[in-house]
Amino acid sequence: MTAPLRRRGPRPLPLHLQLALMRATLAMQAAQMMTEPPSCGASPNWSGGSASLPWPITQAGQREMQRIAAALAVAGHSPEQLRTAVARRLAEQDRALIAGIAAYRRHPFARDLPDPPVLWREGSSRLLDYGGTGAPLLVVPSLVNRSYVLDLLPEHSMLRWLAAQGHRVLLLDWGWPEPAERGFTLTDYVAGRLERALAAMPGGRAVMLGYCMGGLLALAAALRRPERLRGLALLATPWNFHAGDTAPRAQALAALLPGLEPWLQATGTLPVDLIQSLFAGLDPWSLAxxxxxxxxxxxxxxxxxxxxxxxxxxxxxVPLAAPVARETLEGWYGRNDPGEGRWRVAGAAVQPGALQVPAFVAIPRGDRIVPPASALALAEALPDVHHEVVAAGHIGMAAGTRAEAALWQPLDAWLRRLPG
Incomplete structure (x- = not known):
C-alpha cells in the first residue's frame, strides 16, 4: 500500500462506497429480522420499507436482503451470535473492499498501445485503420464509452485479432464531444457523421459492426445506405427497452431526466460521472x-x-451530447420508441424488418446492461439473421478473457460466409 496513487477511480467513488454501506445496512436489517421475528408468528415483510432504514427497500434490495438472510441462517446460533457473525463478516468485507480499491489505484499497469493510422477525421471523430487485406469492416462503438475496449491490450484486442484473420478493420472513434457536437441529435450522428465515415471507407461494400448503442446507430445507417453494405453485425444491441419485466427499470431511468436537466443545460452534455451513476444503479452490488x-x-x-x-x-x-441524452432517456427508455416502431432518424422510421443485407446478432446471456430479451427482440425482427447466444456479460463478450472463443471466432466464421 506504499506505492503511489496512479488513478482516481472507481468513479464516482463516493457513490460506490455509499452503495457498499447500503448493502451492509441491509445485512444488519436481515439479521435483525431473522433474530427478532414479528409477533403472532407473522412472516417478515420484505416488500416495503422499514422504520429503521432511511429509504424504501427496492426490489433489488429485497432480493439482496433475502440472499443475505439465507446465507446467514446457521443452525444452532443464538440471536446474539448471529448478529455478531454478521457484524464480523461486514467488517471483513469492508476491509477487502478498501484493499481491492487501494490495490487498483496503485497498480503499475498503464495502457500504452498506440493508435493505428487515422484514415479520416471530422470534428473530434476519427476513422482508425487497423489494417487487414480483406473486405472492409466498419466498427461502430457506443457514444458513451471509449472505443478502445475493442482494442484493450496488445495480447487481447478484438480489432487486431479480426485484422489478423484477414478482415480490413476500421474503427469509428467518436471522440470527446466538442462544443459543436454537444448540440448533435441522433440524426446528426447517423445521417451525418456515421454516413460520412462509411463513405470514406476504402474498397468495396463494407460490413458494419455496431456494439451496444453503436448497434442502434449502425442499424439506422444500414437502413439508409444499404447499397454501401454487404452485412450488418450487432453486438449486445438493445431494441425492445420494455421487453419482459424491464419496463419499470427503463421508465425509472427516464423519470430521472427532469432532475438531470440542470447539468444538461449547464454543460451541453450528460457528464461522465452521472452516466457512471446510472450504470451503477443497474447492478448496485457488483463493484464492491x-x-x-x-x-x-x-x-x-x-x-x-x-x-x-x-x-x-x-x-x-465520454459525456453524452444533451439532445442525445434526452432522446435516449425519454424516447428509448421511457416510451420504448425503437421497440414500438416509433424511433425516427432524419424523419424516417427505423424498421429492422426492412434491412436488405444479412445480419449477425450476438446476445450475451449474462448481460445486465442490455437484457437478453431486449436484444433478442431485435434478432426476431430482422429478416435474414444469424443470432448467437454468448455465455458472457455485456463487456466480457467483447473484451473478456474468454471472448475469443465466445464471440470473436463465431463472428469471424459468419463474416467468411457472407457473399462478396
Whole structure:
C-alpha cells in the first residue's frame, strides 16, 4: 500500500462506497429480522420499507436482503451470535473492499498501445485503420464509452485479432464531444457523421459492426445506405427497452431526466460521472464484489492486468451530447420508441424488418446492461439473421478473457460466409 496513487477511480467513488454501506445496512436489517421475528408468528415483510432504514427497500434490495438472510441462517446460533457473525463478516468485507480499491489505484499497469493510422477525421471523430487485406469492416462503438475496449491490450484486442484473420478493420472513434457536437441529435450522428465515415471507407461494400448503442446507430445507417453494405453485425444491441419485466427499470431511468436537466443545460452534455451513476444503479452490488475479488488476486498476474485495463476503460468515459441524452432517456427508455416502431432518424422510421443485407446478432446471456430479451427482440425482427447466444456479460463478450472463443471466432466464421 506504499506505492503511489496512479488513478482516481472507481468513479464516482463516493457513490460506490455509499452503495457498499447500503448493502451492509441491509445485512444488519436481515439479521435483525431473522433474530427478532414479528409477533403472532407473522412472516417478515420484505416488500416495503422499514422504520429503521432511511429509504424504501427496492426490489433489488429485497432480493439482496433475502440472499443475505439465507446465507446467514446457521443452525444452532443464538440471536446474539448471529448478529455478531454478521457484524464480523461486514467488517471483513469492508476491509477487502478498501484493499481491492487501494490495490487498483496503485497498480503499475498503464495502457500504452498506440493508435493505428487515422484514415479520416471530422470534428473530434476519427476513422482508425487497423489494417487487414480483406473486405472492409466498419466498427461502430457506443457514444458513451471509449472505443478502445475493442482494442484493450496488445495480447487481447478484438480489432487486431479480426485484422489478423484477414478482415480490413476500421474503427469509428467518436471522440470527446466538442462544443459543436454537444448540440448533435441522433440524426446528426447517423445521417451525418456515421454516413460520412462509411463513405470514406476504402474498397468495396463494407460490413458494419455496431456494439451496444453503436448497434442502434449502425442499424439506422444500414437502413439508409444499404447499397454501401454487404452485412450488418450487432453486438449486445438493445431494441425492445420494455421487453419482459424491464419496463419499470427503463421508465425509472427516464423519470430521472427532469432532475438531470440542470447539468444538461449547464454543460451541453450528460457528464461522465452521472452516466457512471446510472450504470451503477443497474447492478448496485457488483463493484464492491469485484473489488473484493481483486484484493485476493496476485497483483503481478495476467488476470490482474486484464482487470485493471478494463477498470481503467470503465472509468475513462465520454459525456453524452444533451439532445442525445434526452432522446435516449425519454424516447428509448421511457416510451420504448425503437421497440414500438416509433424511433425516427432524419424523419424516417427505423424498421429492422426492412434491412436488405444479412445480419449477425450476438446476445450475451449474462448481460445486465442490455437484457437478453431486449436484444433478442431485435434478432426476431430482422429478416435474414444469424443470432448467437454468448455465455458472457455485456463487456466480457467483447473484451473478456474468454471472448475469443465466445464471440470473436463465431463472428469471424459468419463474416467468411457472407457473399462478396
Amino acid at each position: 464484489n469485484k473489488f473484493r475479488a481483486f484484493a485476493r488476486l496476485p497483483q503481478d498476474t495476467p488476470r490482474a492486468r486484464h482487470f485493471v485495463a478494463l477498470e481503467d476503460w470503465l472509468n475513462d468515459g
